[in-house]
Structures are given as C-alpha cells and as structure tokens.
Amino acid sequence: GQNIDQPTEMTATEGAIVQINCTYQTSGFNGLFWYQQHAGEAPTFLSYNVLDGLEEKGRFSSFLSRSKGYSYLLLKELQMKDSASYLCAAWDSNYQLIWGAGTKLIIKP
Amino acid sequence: DVKVTQSSRYLVKRTGEKVFLECVQDMDHENMFWYRQDPGLGLRLIYFSYDVKMKEKGDIPEGYSVSREKKERFSLILESASTNQTSMYLCASSPQGITSTDTQYFGPGTRLTVL
Numbered sequence: 001g002q003n004i005d006q007p008t009e010m011t012a013t014e015g016a017i018v019q020i021n022c023t024y025q026t027s028g029f030n031g032l033f034w035y036q037q038h039a040g041e042a043p044t045f046l047s048y049n050v051l052d053g054l055e056e057k058g059r060f061s062s063f064l065s066r067s068k069g070y071s072y073l074l075l076k077e078l079q080m081k082d083s084a085s086y087l088c089a090a091w092d093s094n095y096q097l098i099w100g101a102g103t104k105l106i107i108k109p
Numbered sequence: 110d111v112k113v114t115q116s117s118r119y120l121v122k123r124t125g126e127k128v129f130l131e132c133v134q135d136m137d138h139e140n141m142f143w144y145r146q147d148p149g150l151g152l153r154l155i156y157f158s159y160d161v162k163m164k165e166k167g168d169i170p171e172g173y174s175v176s177r178e179k180k181e182r183f184s185l186i187l188e189s190a191s192t193n194q195t196s197m198y199l200c201a202s203s204p205q206g207i208t209s210t211d212t213q214y215f216g217p218g219t220r221l222t223v224l
Contacts, residue, residue, distance in 0.1 A: 033212060041217065042199060042215035087152070089152075096154075099151040101149055
C-alpha cells in the first residue's frame with residue numbers, strides 16, 4: 001500500500017531551527033510536496049522536490065533522497081507565525097497525490 | 110492570484126439531510142478535487158474531475174456524489190448526511206499537465222457538522 005509517515009507534533013523555540021521528517025512509500029514516484037496549513041485555514045504550497053538534494057527558499061529548505069524514500073523540511077530562524085501544520089505529499093506513478101497526516105509545529109517564545 | 114472559493118465556511122445539518130457544498134475557481138483550471146480532512150488522518154480524496162461533466166472516484170467516495178456542469182464549479186453532494194460525515198471539506202484546483210510544480214490550490218474549507 002501507499003503510505004506517508006511524518007511525526008504528529010513537534011515543539012521548537014522562536015529563533016531556532018527545526019527539521020520535520022517525512023518518509024514515503026508509493027507506487028512509483030514523481031515528486032514530493034510540502035504544504036503549510038495554519039489552524040482553520042487552507043493548505044498553501046511551500047515546496048516541490050523531484051530530484052535528490054536540497055532546495056532552499058529563504059528561511060525554508062526542503063531535502064529529498066529518492067533512494068531512501070525520505071524528505072525533510074528545514075525551517076530556520078523560527079518565528080511565532082511558523083506555528084502551523086506541515087503536510088507532506090507525494091505524487092505516485094499516476095500523479096495522484098498521497099498525503100501524510102501532517103506535523104503540528106508549536107513554536108514557543 | 111488563483112482564487113478558490115467555497116460556499117460556506119461553517120455548516121450545520123441534521124442526519125438524513127441532503128447537503129450541497131459548492132466550490133468555484135477563477136483560474137480556468139481543468140482539475141478540481143474534493144477532500145475531507147480529519148485529525149490524525151490527513152487529507153483523503155473523495156472525488157476529482159479532469160474536465161467538465163467528468164468525474165473520478167477518489168479513496169473514499171461512499172456516501173458522496175459530485176457534479177461538474179461548468180469548468181469553474183465543482184459541487185460535492187451528500188445525499189443523506191450522517192454523523193460520520195462531520196469533517197472539514199477542502200476543495201482544490203490545479204492546471205492540467207504535470208509540469209506545474211505548485212500543483213493544487215485550496216479553498217478555505219467548509220467545516221460541516223452533522224447532528
């Protein structure tokens with residue numbers, strides 16, 4: 001079966017760095033997405049990786065290892081507004097999105 | 110900016126009622142999706158559509174139907190609402206083709222409570 005695993009909840013301190021991990025098992029693979037979702041709001045796109053390596057976008061970076069079925073989202077210089085859920089999703093061979101349950105990130109002052 | 114709107118943010122219905130959830134997108138996207146989101150379960154695909162009058166079942170279509178009479182509008186219908194359909198419903202749209210790296214745009218969601 002197809003599956004995405006990510007931690008349920010993480011806590012970090014304002015100004016620090018946090019890494020949110022995601023492992024995936026899909027029938028074929030055509031890329032991995034990270035979305036941010038604030039409480040009560042819609043998910044918004046953060047990043048897309050299809051090749052191995054690190055993609056950096058300001059304070060946020062996303063890493064992919066296709067051979068390990070593994071990705072992480074790295075958030076630097078954490079701000080209180082980064083408190084949200086972070087959703088990992090992978091495209092399978094049919095370009096269907098398989099979603100993880102999301103990681104709730106709590107930022108403490 | 111892509112805009113996806115949903116008819117209601119909050120909805121309360123009674124068991125057995127017929128419920129319509131409307132979704133409209135203004136970017137001429139071919140693809141539209143309906144998900145439900147429940148704590149600890151992530152997003153689950155109910156139905157999707159790649160074109161007008163076209164629909165495909167997702168992972169959990171039971172108890173739901175959809176309608177896409179116009180390109181910009183995708184409706185989700187609960188024929189006879191049940192309490193286990195209490196959930197957050199999210200609509201999304203995306204352009205056709207696999208080269209779009211920012212994939213799906215989501216509406217604000219409808220939190221449906223069935224009493």
